Amino acid sequence: MQGGRKTGKEVVAVHELFPIAAGVLVGILAWRIASPRLRALTVVVLSVIFGTLASAISGELAISWEFLLIDMPLVFLSAAATAVLLLRWRPVHQTERR
Numbered sequence: 001m002q003g004g005r006k007t008g009k010e011v012v013a014v015h016e017l018f019p020i021a022a023g024v025l026v027g028i029l030a031w032r033i034a035s036p037r038l039r040a041l042t043v044v045v046l047s048v049i050f051g052t053l054a055s056a057i058s059g060e061l062a063i064s065w066e067f068l069l070i071d072m073p074l075v076f077l078s079a080a081a082t083a084v085l086l087l088r089w090r091p092v093h094q095t096e097r098r
Contacts (some may be wrong), residue, residue: 030046
C-alpha cells in the first residue's frame, strides 16, 4: 500500500479471498455429513450458490456471467481440498488420542 491508498492488486486479492474462504467453509460443512452422496450434493449446490455470490459481490457478474466459470470452480476446489485435508487429518488425530 502506497501513501495509504489501495492499489488495484489489493482489491483483486480481496475479491479472490471470498470464494476461497467460502470453499473452506463448504468443505468443513461437507466433512460433517456422513452420507457420501449427500456430502457431494452439498458441495456442488453450495459451490454454485457461493460462487454466484462471490461474482455478485465483486461486481464481476455485472460485467459478464462468464466470471461464474471462475468463481464456482474456485469455491468447489477449495471445498474439495478442505474436505480431503480434514478426512486425512481425522484418522491421524484419532490415532494420536489413544
